[in-house]
Structure formats: C-alpha cells, structure tokens
Amino acid sequence: MSSPKIVAKIESEEATHRLAVLIDADNAQASIIEGLLEEIARLGEATVKRIYGDFTSPTSSQWKKVLNKYAIKPVQQFAYTTGKNATDSTLIIDAMDLLYTRRFDGFCLVSSDSDFTGLALRIREEGLTVFGFGEQKTPEAFKNACHKFIFTEVLRQSTVAKTESELNVKLQQSETNISSTNNLKKQESTTELIPQDTNNNFPxxxxxxxxxxxxxxxxxxxxxxxxxxxxxxxxxxxxxxxxxxxxxxxxxxxxxxxxxxxxxxxxxxxxxxxxxxxx
CATH class of the missing domain: 3.30.420.610 (LOTUS domain-like)
Known part of the structure; x- marks a missing residue:
C-alpha cells in the first residue's frame, strides 16, 4: 500500500511535458549527449529516447559507448544503396507512428539535416511543440520549422565547462597536477566551441x-x-x-x-x- 505522504507528493508535483527524443546518428555527435539530455530535462520528460543509424559503420562507433549509459534505444538501419540516406526515412516513419499515439506533448529532433523540415512542420500542425537540436550549419528552413532551435555547439561547450570545473576540483586535491592540466588544455584546443563575444556579436x-x-x-x-x-x-x-x-x-x-x-x-x-x- 502506498504511503499517503508519497501519494500527496506525487499529486502535488507539476505535470511535466512528455517528449519523444529522436536522434539522427548520421548528423549528430556523441560528444553532445550529456549536455543534450540535460537541456531536454529542462524542457520536460524524455519518455522515448531513440537514435537512428547504421551502427555497423565506423562513423557511428562513437555512439556505441554512450547508448547503454544514457538508456537510448538504437534503431539499426542498413544503407540500402550508396548515397541514399535510409536513416532519415526510418526516423520520419517512427516519428509519425509516435505522433498518432497521442501520448506526447512534443518532439525533440536532433539533427542538422534539412530533410526533417517537413516532419517538424507536420508535428506542429498537430499542435505539438517541436524542439530542434543541431549545429550552426543547419539550414534556416529546419530551424524556423521548430518552435525552438538549440545549437549543439552550446551544449558541447557546457559539457567542456563542466569537465573543466570537475578537473579543477581534482587538481586542488592533488599536488601532482601537471599532466591533468595538459590534458585539459589539449581537450579545449580540440573542441569546437562558439565564440563568446558579448559585444561584437550582440544583435x-x-x-x-x-x-x-x-x-x-x-x-x-x-x-x-x-x-x-x-x-x-x-x-x-x-x-x-x-x-x-x-x-x-x-x-x-x-x-x-x-x-x-x-x-x-x-x-x-x-x-x-x-x-x-x-x-
């Protein structure tokens, strides 16, 4: 039997938005996953988390290391022919199936591919919220088809900042910090971040x-x-x-x-x- 205190707590909590998170592995990098899920947690509850791609391909090997850790369901899609992206079609079909279940308040589409513009517009027509996540190179059509579009460079930057903060704590607890500092500098130099110019870039x-x-x-x-x-x-x-x-x-x-x-x-x-x- 449930405790009255627990039931009261659950009933008093605000309803969260149920979100379907669909990731295009061909057009997203595994390095953003931690920042991505933290950002989505601010928007609602990631009820469904799926990623689409050919995970037998070397280009998708980066994702294999994080799928189990973050409980993301992989959807394997072999390429039927060279030069044709079967992943997009599979993602779109799944998105429409999920849409018609009427179980979600919104969708998170993680890709820099303009091919998902039509999908975003279709979801909006059903009255659901569409959050897009992609790189700055993402075409304007896809960005404007979403209610809110978030650059993944920002998410990657927040992850690096968090890593730096955690490393600084460890450095304070250890006197042998030379090698760790060098590793941090190396990581910062190889990570693509958005320039933080608060004056020249301010619109x-x-x-x-x-x-x-x-x-x-x-x-x-x-x-x-x-x-x-x-x-x-x-x-x-x-x-x-x-x-x-x-x-x-x-x-x-x-x-x-x-x-x-x-x-x-x-x-x-x-x-x-x-x-x-x-x-």
Missing part, C-alpha cells in the same frame, strides 16, 4: 525591434518573460548563451546602454518580476 538591432513590438504599457515597459517568448517566436534559434550569458535577465542587466531594468513585486509570488524598456 542590438534585432533586440530593439523586438522590444518595440512587445511594449505592454504607455511608458514603454514590458515583462521580461513576454519579451523572451517573442524573441523565440521571431527567431527560434535565438539563445543568450551564444553571447556569453546563462539567462536572458543576465543579458539585459549587462547591457545597460540598451535597457532600463525595473524589478516589481508580484502579489502572487515571492519572486519579483523583471520589466525592461529601451533606454
């Missing part, structure tokens, strides 16, 4: 145009949450981490030359609401 014109559209009162103020949602609708691949910030609030507080910030009390929450306007 000021795009930000100001969006801010003018979301103004909610006569004095020019708008809620930060509303502003952030509008940014994503305009540009699904917009991500403050591309500009060196963890959160949107960090970005607006940093750019005092662009924004005025006002923290207001919320009678329904102990946390304060953040409002911004053009300076």
């Amino acid at each position: 000021k014109d795009f930000i100001l145009k969006a801010l003018e559209t979301t103004v909610s009162d006569d004095s020019g103020w708008t809620n930060l949450g509303t502003f952030g949602s509008y940014l994503t609708k305009l540009k699904p691949d917009f991500d403050v981490r591309l500009y060196g910030f963890k959160k949107l609030s960090d970005m607006v507080k940093k750019h005092t030359d662009v924004f005025q910030v006002d923290e207001r009390s919320n009678p329904n929450s102990p946390a304060k609401d953040l409002y911004i306007r053009k300076k």
Whole structure:
C-alpha cells in the first residue's frame, strides 16, 4: 500500500511535458549527449529516447559507448544503396507512428539535416511543440520549422565547462597536477566551441525591434518573460548563451546602454518580476 505522504507528493508535483527524443546518428555527435539530455530535462520528460543509424559503420562507433549509459534505444538501419540516406526515412516513419499515439506533448529532433523540415512542420500542425537540436550549419528552413532551435555547439561547450570545473576540483586535491592540466588544455584546443563575444556579436538591432513590438504599457515597459517568448517566436534559434550569458535577465542587466531594468513585486509570488524598456 502506498504511503499517503508519497501519494500527496506525487499529486502535488507539476505535470511535466512528455517528449519523444529522436536522434539522427548520421548528423549528430556523441560528444553532445550529456549536455543534450540535460537541456531536454529542462524542457520536460524524455519518455522515448531513440537514435537512428547504421551502427555497423565506423562513423557511428562513437555512439556505441554512450547508448547503454544514457538508456537510448538504437534503431539499426542498413544503407540500402550508396548515397541514399535510409536513416532519415526510418526516423520520419517512427516519428509519425509516435505522433498518432497521442501520448506526447512534443518532439525533440536532433539533427542538422534539412530533410526533417517537413516532419517538424507536420508535428506542429498537430499542435505539438517541436524542439530542434543541431549545429550552426543547419539550414534556416529546419530551424524556423521548430518552435525552438538549440545549437549543439552550446551544449558541447557546457559539457567542456563542466569537465573543466570537475578537473579543477581534482587538481586542488592533488599536488601532482601537471599532466591533468595538459590534458585539459589539449581537450579545449580540440573542441569546437562558439565564440563568446558579448559585444561584437550582440544583435542590438534585432533586440530593439523586438522590444518595440512587445511594449505592454504607455511608458514603454514590458515583462521580461513576454519579451523572451517573442524573441523565440521571431527567431527560434535565438539563445543568450551564444553571447556569453546563462539567462536572458543576465543579458539585459549587462547591457545597460540598451535597457532600463525595473524589478516589481508580484502579489502572487515571492519572486519579483523583471520589466525592461529601451533606454
């Protein structure tokens, strides 16, 4: 018999979004998996995790090491003919089968391939949320077909930062740290990361145009949450981490030359609401 305390706890928990995670092994790298799953955990619950590819091929060997660790179901797909990608077709067929079960709130499509543009649009037509994950080279069509598109370079960067932090702790506990430090430097030099230039890359014109559209009162103020949602609708691949910030609030507080910030009390929450306007 279940404990009343446990039942009460479960019933009080907020409902999480049930997500189907489908990974194209031909167009994604195993080095992103930890950061990828952490990002998806912020979006909802990965109820289904599947990866598609020819795992007899040397190019997919990197994935074999992580599939069991992260409980990802591999779907083997042999190439029927040279130059034709049978993996895409299998992934799309599975996605449609899962879609019609009506068991999911959204899909996470992990690929840099524009062939999944039609799939993303079809899922959206059913009223489900589509999260895309791919490299910066991903065609605009696929990125814009998703509700939100996240660059995998950002996820890889967060994984490297975490590795660096863990290594620093070990270095503090050990006096023999020369070889470990060299290994870290070698890892950093061989990992492709997004340049973190908070000044030159900051999309000021795009930000100001969006801010003018979301103004909610006569004095020019708008809620930060509303502003952030509008940014994503305009540009699904917009991500403050591309500009060196963890959160949107960090970005607006940093750019005092662009924004005025006002923290207001919320009678329904102990946390304060953040409002911004053009300076």
